[in-house]
Amino acid sequence: xxxxxxxxxxxxxxxxxxxxxxxxxxxxxxxxxxxxxxxxxxxxxxxxxxxxxxxxxxxxxxxxxxxxxxxxxxxxxxxxxxxxxxxxxxxxxxxxxxxxxxxxxxxxxxxxxxxxxxxxxxxxxxxxxxxxxxxxxxxx
Numbered sequence: 001x002x003x004x005x006x007x008x009x010x011x012x013x014x015x016x017x018x019x020x021x022x023x024x025x026x027x028x029x030x031x032x033x034x035x036x037x038x039x040x041x042x043x044x045x046x047x048x049x050x051x052x053x054x055x056x057x058x059x060x061x062x063x064x065x066x067x068x069x070x071x072x073x074x075x076x077x078x079x080x081x082x083x084x085x086x087x088x089x090x091x092x093x094x095x096x097x098x099x100x101x102x103x104x105x106x107x108x109x110x111x112x113x114x115x116x117x118x119x120x121x122x123x124x125x126x127x128x129x130x131x132x133x134x135x136x137x138x139x140x
Contacts, residue, residue: 035090043089043093052081052083054067054082058071058078060076061076
């Protein structure tokens, strides 16, 4: 049983998957920075500087709080609509970027496949085909 587990764990697919997960986890940091530090400021500029992170509905307490941080510090229950909107915008940005990456990769793959089709067959294959054709002709 231990031997079977070793064979399973060392198979290429499992190792490839582990590498993919590790790279994906580190890629998450890059994508988060891209969204938070590059695209969200542009979204804020386009929307006139609206900061969705402080849009919330206060569920308890009589005092009104100007920011979500102040409400959280006071221990007030809130529905954080703005944070949800930010998460949705971030998701749409990431989805669009990933769509563009996949589209570019597909274009490169198609070009590589088209380039491979233009390569003539090896000389020995051509010679073998000629010999085959000559043999067919002599049989007739």
